[in-house]
Amino acid sequence: MATLIEVGDAGDPRLDDYRDLTTADRRPDRPGGRGLVIAEGVVVVRRLIDSPYPVRSILGVPRRLAELAADLAGLDVPAYAVDADTMAAAVGFHLNRGVLAVADRARPPEVRALAAGAQVLAVAEGVNDHENLGSLFRNAAALGVDGVLLGPRCADPLYRRSVRVSMGHVLRVPFAELPGEWPNSLHVLRAAGLRVAALTPAPDALPLAAAGLAGVRTALLLGAEGPGLTPEALAAADLRVRIPMATGVDSLNVATAAAVAFHEVMRSVR
Amino acid sequence: MATLIEVGDAGDPRLDDYRDLTTADRRPDRPGGRGLVIAEGVVVVRRLIDSPYPVRSILGVPRRLAELAADLAGLDVPAYAVDADTMAAAVGFHLNRGVLAVADRARPPEVRALAAGAQVLAVAEGVNDHENLGSLFRNAAALGVDGVLLGPRCADPLYRRSVRVSMGHVLRVPFAELPGEWPNSLHVLRAAGLRVAALTPAPDALPLAAAGLAGVRTALLLGAEGPGLTPEALAAADLRVRIPMATGVDSLNVATAAAVAFHEVMRSVR
Known part of the structure; x- marks a missing residue:
């Protein structure tokens, strides 16, 4: 059961994980970045609680915390109850969803094991826009994709905006950076029995419906809008x-x- | 050939179509609305010039107007050349795409004729979010949909934000409000030989791949994210x-x- 703690002072150090949110969610390897995973709003906070990411605390207005009562029941972390003004003063802007949760990052899945059990994986190269990456995870989750692998120059799926646009699905769809030298690193997928299919607008590529993908274990290579996949990929x-x-x-x-x-x-799978 | 006119004063009445853009693009039937069609950026301005909408004028910084030189060659309207500060003062905010064009609305296509010649139409009910509607038009254009019909409670496809999100494709994909009482008004599509298929997450609906849609002339009914289609639709x-x-x-x-x-x-069509 989460411990409900009323906090009246925005400067209270117990709210430090939420302070100045526009920098608090930077990757741990970037200046000022702590790499915390931040969920906003009831739906996404719920997905964070259900995820493998270890929740550190919740911060919310009483009404939103009440909505999450059932979810908080099994959770042994502090839940800080604040009014909207205190929340805005702590996070640095007015946040109209009324509830946040913070978690630590977790160890990514092992790529070989992920590939071995996968029917479909997405592999992104250069998808460096946080919103596009978030949408990609949302669509991957909806359509039953087993995981996302990140090639070079991708955005951080755990950046706050990606988490929000994905509607929290980046917290559910397993993902990992593909280790090794790109694009030779794709061999690990082929070794796991997946066919590597590159999605491209090139006129000489096979039309999707004629490519015989249905039911075939596939790793789908995706490039950024605009430049698309590199010739190497x-x-x-x-x-x-x-x-x-x-x-x-x-x-x-x-x-x-x-x-x-x-x-x-x-x-043909479902 | 568009007439190039240098304008140095943001208050010049020739720029009135662009003044305070946040209200200038309201529908003609709304308070303060003039219902102008506004295109932003080189790509979308080019699509406006190629569209059936009668262009009234172009406004841009010299560099962007130069990029459009070939497009402006066949166009008999004024092209106002301004510096970035004058542009910002006229439109009411800094617009980093550097070029705008304004057109009048045009008469919508006749629904019966549109339906008669269509392989696929989209029919929207309650799609009241300008960005979702713009994205819908972008996707309709990309995938070769012949037109979009608007049922009740849809956003205005010609609102500036819809035009921008659609990347100008609302200017290319024919659309019209479906006349008559909804949803009986769908009969006009059936009379034209189209099958009316409603897209819904309901578990007892047919899986898309098993519905035999491929190659069948179809009007695809789409509801808003969240509420979805009404029971009547x-x-x-x-x-x-x-x-x-x-x-x-x-x-x-x-x-x-x-x-x-x-x-x-x-x-199976292409």
């Missing part, structure tokens, strides 16, 4: 697939394109 | 389809779900 894939698109249209958002491809791979 | 559809999703995940964003469904309907 494309060359390292077993096949290249495209979503047939109307002429004169740039492309789909990377998370949307990924959703279409995830559905295609999963279409 | 669901009852008026010929069939209900769902995207198979992992348990415990709320839903996909409406524009993302639509993209998956559009791809499914189009998979």
Whole structure:
């Protein structure tokens, strides 16, 4: 049972994890960054509590803490009850969702084991936009993707904005950086029996529906909107697939394109 | 050939279409609204110029107008060249894309004719979020959807934020309000030979891949994220389809779900 503690002073050191949130969520390897995982709002806080990330504390207005009562019952951490003004003064801006939770980062899953048990994985290269990455995790969660592997130049999935845009699903979908030299590092996936399919708008790639992905264990390579996958990543894939698109249209958002491809791979699984 | 006119005074009445942009793009039927169509940035301005909407003028910093030189060559409207400060003073905020264009609204397409020639249409009910609606148009354009019909309680696709999020594709994909009493008004689509398929997360709906949509002329009914389609709209559809999703995940964003469904309907067409 979480311990409910009323706090009336925004300067109380027990609120330090929440202080000046715009910097508190920086990666531990960045200046001023502590790498805390921060969840905002009832739905996402609930997902954090259900996740493997060790929760440090909760901070919220009484009404929101009451909504979370059942979730807090099994949790042995402090829950700081504050009014909206104290909360705003501590975090540095007005936060209208009324509740936050902070957790430590956890050890990522072992890539070999993740790949061995996976039907579908997403592999991101250069997806450096926090919102696109968050949306990608939301879509991965919805469509039953088993995990996300991060190649070079990706954003931090645990950055506060990614967590929020993902609706907390970055806390549920296993992810890890792919170790080793990119893109040779993809071999670990192939060794686990996954076919590596690169999603690209290139006209000579196979149309998604003709690529025979349905039901095949697949690692789907995804590049950033705009530049797309590097030539090295494309060359390292077993096949290249495209979503047939109307002429004169740039492309789909990377998370949307990924959703279409995830559905295609999963279409015969469920 | 657009006439290049240098303007040094932000108060110049020739810039009135751009004044205080946060209100200038309101619908004509709303207080203070003039219902102008406003395009921001080189890519979207180019799409506006290529669209059926009658362009009134262009406003931009010299560098951006130079990028548009080829597009402006066939256009008989004034192009106002200003510096960035004058532009910011006229529109009411700093606009870092550096170029704007304004057009009048155009008469919408006739629904019966649009339906008669369509392979796939999207029909939105209650999609009242400008960004979701803009994304929906972007995805519709990319996946070759022939048009979007607006049922009750939808946002204005020509609102500035929708235009921007759609990357200008609301200016290319034909759309119209569906006339008549909702949802009986859907009969006009059925009369045109389209099958009306409602997209819903309901567990008893048909999985998308099993619904036999591929290659069938379809009007795809889409509801808002959260509430989804009303019972009346669901009852008026010929069939209900769902995207198979992992348990415990709320839903996909409406524009993302639509993209998956559009791809499914189009998979045997291209």
